[in-house]
Amino acid sequence: MSRVLDHLARLGRLGLEVFARLGQAHWLLFGILSGMRDLAMRPRRLVVEVHRIGVLSVLIVVVSGLFVGMVLALQGYYVLSQFGAAESLGIMVAASLVRELGPVVTALLVAGRAGSALTAEIGLMKATDQLSALQMMAVDPIKRILTPRFVGGLLSMPLLAAMFSAVGVLGGYLVGVGLLGIDGGAYWSQMQARIDLHEDIVNGLIKSLVFGVVVTWIALFQGYAATPTAEGVSRATTRTVVHSALAVLGLDFVLTALMFGG
Amino acid sequence: MGQRNRHGGGPSVIAPAPAPARGGVDGGILGPDAPPPLVRVRGLTFARGSHLIFDGVDLDIPRGRVTAVMGPSGTGKTTLLNLITGQLRPQSGTIEVDGEPVHRLTRRDLFRLRMRMGMLFQTGALLTDLSVFDNVAYPLREHTRLPESMIRRLVLMKLEAVGLRGACDQMPATLSGGMARRVALARAVALDPMMILYDEPFSGQDPISLGVLMSLIRQLNDASRMTSVVVSHDVAETLRIADYAYLIANGRVMEAGTADQVRASRAAWPRQFLQGLPDGPARFHVPAPDLAHDILA
Numbered sequence: 001m002s003r004v005l006d007h008l009a010r011l012g013r014l015g016l017e018v019f020a021r022l023g024q025a026h027w028l029l030f031g032i033l034s035g036m037r038d039l040a041m042r043p044r045r046l047v048v049e050v051h052r053i054g055v056l057s058v059l060i061v062v063v064s065g066l067f068v069g070m071v072l073a074l075q076g077y078y079v080l081s082q083f084g085a086a087e088s089l090g091i092m093v094a095a096s097l098v099r100e101l102g103p104v105v106t107a108l109l110v111a112g113r114a115g116s117a118l119t120a121e122i123g124l125m126k127a128t129d130q131l132s133a134l135q136m137m138a139v140d141p142i143k144r145i146l147t148p149r150f151v152g153g154l155l156s157m158p159l160l161a162a163m164f165s166a167v168g169v170l171g172g173y174l175v176g177v178g179l180l181g182i183d184g185g186a187y188w189s190q191m192q193a194r195i196d197l198h199e200d201i202v203n204g205l206i207k208s209l210v211f212g213v214v215v216t217w218i219a220l221f222q223g224y225a226a227t228p229t230a231e232g233v234s235r236a237t238t239r240t241v242v243h244s245a246l247a248v249l250g251l252d253f254v255l256t257a258l259m260f261g262g
Numbered sequence: 263m264g265q266r267n268r269h270g271g272g273p274s275v276i277a278p279a280p281a282p283a284r285g286g287v288d289g290g291i292l293g294p295d296a297p298p299p300l301v302r303v304r305g306l307t308f309a310r311g312s313h314l315i316f317d318g319v320d321l322d323i324p325r326g327r328v329t330a331v332m333g334p335s336g337t338g339k340t341t342l343l344n345l346i347t348g349q350l351r352p353q354s355g356t357i358e359v360d361g362e363p364v365h366r367l368t369r370r371d372l373f374r375l376r377m378r379m380g381m382l383f384q385t386g387a388l389l390t391d392l393s394v395f396d397n398v399a400y401p402l403r404e405h406t407r408l409p410e411s412m413i414r415r416l417v418l419m420k421l422e423a424v425g426l427r428g429a430c431d432q433m434p435a436t437l438s439g440g441m442a443r444r445v446a447l448a449r450a451v452a453l454d455p456m457m458i459l460y461d462e463p464f465s466g467q468d469p470i471s472l473g474v475l476m477s478l479i480r481q482l483n484d485a486s487r488m489t490s491v492v493v494s495h496d497v498a499e500t501l502r503i504a505d506y507a508y509l510i511a512n513g514r515v516m517e518a519g520t521a522d523q524v525r526a527s528r529a530a531w532p533r534q535f536l537q538g539l540p541d542g543p544a545r546f547h548v549p550a551p552d553l554a555h556d557i558l559a
Contacts, residue, residue, distance in 0.1 A: 125390075128385050128387060128390075129383045129384070129385050129387035130387050130388075130389055130390070132349065132383065132387065133381070133383055133387035133388075133389070133446075134389075135349065135376070136347060136349075136376055136379070136380075136381040137376070137377075137400065137401045137404065137405075137449075138373035138374070138376040138377045138401075138404075138405065139400075139401075139404050140373075
């Protein structure tokens with residue numbers, strides 16, 4: 001009986017810890033959002049962060065997009081040709097990329113490249129007293145350090161997702177038209193006719209915007225709440241990637257159900 | 263001198279020490295005619311979990327002087343600085359800086375007060391993505407509307423004072439530990455604060471850097487009439503530049519007075535600490551069962 005009670009107590013403590021961390025994360029988000037006005041007066045900080053989070057992620061996003069598009073074309077051609085619909089390869093590649101793979105894979109890539117870097121950077125700033133030093137200089141580290149990074153991640157994600165999709169479509173074209181011999185006109189015209197601006201492109205951008213918020217928020221919170229030791233920062237970095245991936249995939253299902261679920 | 267404290271609790275490597283040798287004057291180390299202290303701590307109690315770090319501590323930091331706060335590692339010296347600067351809040355007691363109750367200030371008022379305080383962190387805590395020049399310029403750019411030409415002049419003057427004007431374009435990663443602390447010192451005094459707090463400024467320094475830092479702390483204090491609080495466990499170096507000193511351990515002030523008075527203390531615990539004696543009220547071993555019992559068990 002006492003063992004059961006122990007387990008229940010442990011479960012209760014765990015639940016309280018989870019809710020406490022969720023509360024801390026929301027407080028942090030509130031603090032970050034309250035720094036927007038401050039950021040508007042110092043736009044150069046935002047430019048720096050968009051460069052660090054967005055521009056420096058372009059290479060990995062573009063290369064990944066190219067290969068994902070090429071693989072989609074190969075797999076799609078195999079399935080579609082069995083039904084005599086190989087000419088619809090363009091629409092299949094574009095819809096898959098714009099609606100799903102563009103936002104999701106980009107978010108996972110950004111979480112791995114920029115999200116983990118953000119967590120490590122903030123965690124190390126905490127471990128080396130840089131955040132405390134800012135507070136001692138009467139500077140709010142949330143507004144000065146976290147808000148620009150948050151907005152930088154938020155703005156970068158849709159742009160990177162759009163690049164991923166565009167390059168993926170090009171990769172599909174290279175394989176479908178160049179390698180498999182599909183008619184180039186059919187590839188583009190079907191895409192042009194069936195991809196809807198609101199239904200597909202805008203919904204995809206909304207998804208990537210939501211993923212941008214979630215991935216950057218998780219990364220910043222994990223860094224800010226990290227135990228200020230080498231092991232603590234290492235754990236926080238791992239948590240950023242794991243939590244971001246789970247949140248992106250879970251939210252993708254919810255958003256897809258809301259947007260395309262009929 | 264010093265003050266009477268309740269008995270400190272919590273686990274510690276250091277054994278509970280006997281009562282301080284010298285009597286207290288309600289936390290004051292200054293005479294009754296002295297001007298009011300810049301920092302007045304009364305009945306400070308602070309614990310981390312079940313570990314009691316301060317147990318009813320009273321403490322005064324006189325204006326315009328160098329005051330040393332010394333004690334063994336882990337006695338809460340850095341915690342005391344964090345409490346004075348409002349980074350931590352006490353469980354009970356009061357902390358006043360220039361008459362303002364730090365622990366009750368709003369965030370805005372606390373930041374306003376901190377603009378009149380500087381702190382030198384143990385690690386230097388320089389912003390690693392900014393150059394030496396930009397680190398020193400940071401508080402000026404944040405809190406003043408001075409033109410960039412004026413900021414440049416001020417920064418170069420501060421860097422000249424710490425002997426690092428020639429390193430203004432370097433990044434923090436290229437600096438030695440001593441140089442990083444001198445840059446941090448230049449940054450801490452950039453806004454000409456009324457008080458500067460030094461957290462273990464001498465630890466890990468080679469003899470030359472140590473000598474430079476010691477003379478800088480003293481010179482800065484005397485030249486700008488600021489108040490300095492030096493937290494350290496480097497006894498000889500700290501007492502050489504300090505006007506007043508507190509020895510703290512086990513959540514209590516064990517000794518307090520002028521540097522000479524503290525140095526001349528005959529009480530057992532201060533003598534053991536100041537002379538680095540292996541035997542005395544401070545035990546080397548953490549309390550444990552008998553060795554033979556543990557090994558043969």
